[in-house]
Amino acid sequence: MWTQEIQCRGNESQIRMCPASEKHSCSHDDHQALQCADVMHVRLVNGNSRCAGRVEVLHRGQWGTVCDIFWDMPAAAVVCRELDCGEPVDALGDAHFGPGSGPIWMSILTCSGTESTLKNCGSAGWNAPVCTHNYDAGVICSGE
Structure with missing residues (x-):
């Protein structure tokens, strides 16, 4: 106490x-x-379903992207689970779903794949980009 x-x-x-x-x-x-309220939300943008697209996170009231350096299937699994979109089919980089805009909130993610939210993965820290929007991360999940 x-x-x-x-x-x-x-x-x-x-x-x-x-x-x-x-x-x-x-x-x-x-x-x-x-x-505690969840201060970070995740969404997928520019995909052909709600379970595919560029990964964007809400931090301090502003949407931003995730850099694809170290972006992998365990990280994609966390996003798919967080969005109730099933299992990851592919973890994509090189702005596969188009470059985003605004801040690049997360870089150098280290997810084990068991985290309940992307914010629980290790990273370089908030707004510490090591890439440009040409390397925004994306994901395709098995859900629709």
Whole structure:
């Protein structure tokens, strides 16, 4: 149990960045629950179905793309599962579904394939592109 009163403003990237004050009158009756909203969504763009296309992620209210460096079938499996689109058929690069625009949010992904969301995969960090939109990642999933 933390003995601090945490007062987040909403723009902190981690809870430990929130201002906190000592609160010594806590007891187990004072427990609080925390429910997190999914701050990142995934979509497929320019494919011939909702389960095929260029991979785009929503981060901080803006859609951006994923660089194809290290883009592979385990990463594609995570996207297909996240979108309820079955199994991956192909993990494509070189902007197969056309180049995107805006930020390249994710680069150098390292997914094992068991992650529940793409945001749980390792990466070079947010908005740390190592490629251009000519190398946007795409996926074809078995679903429709």
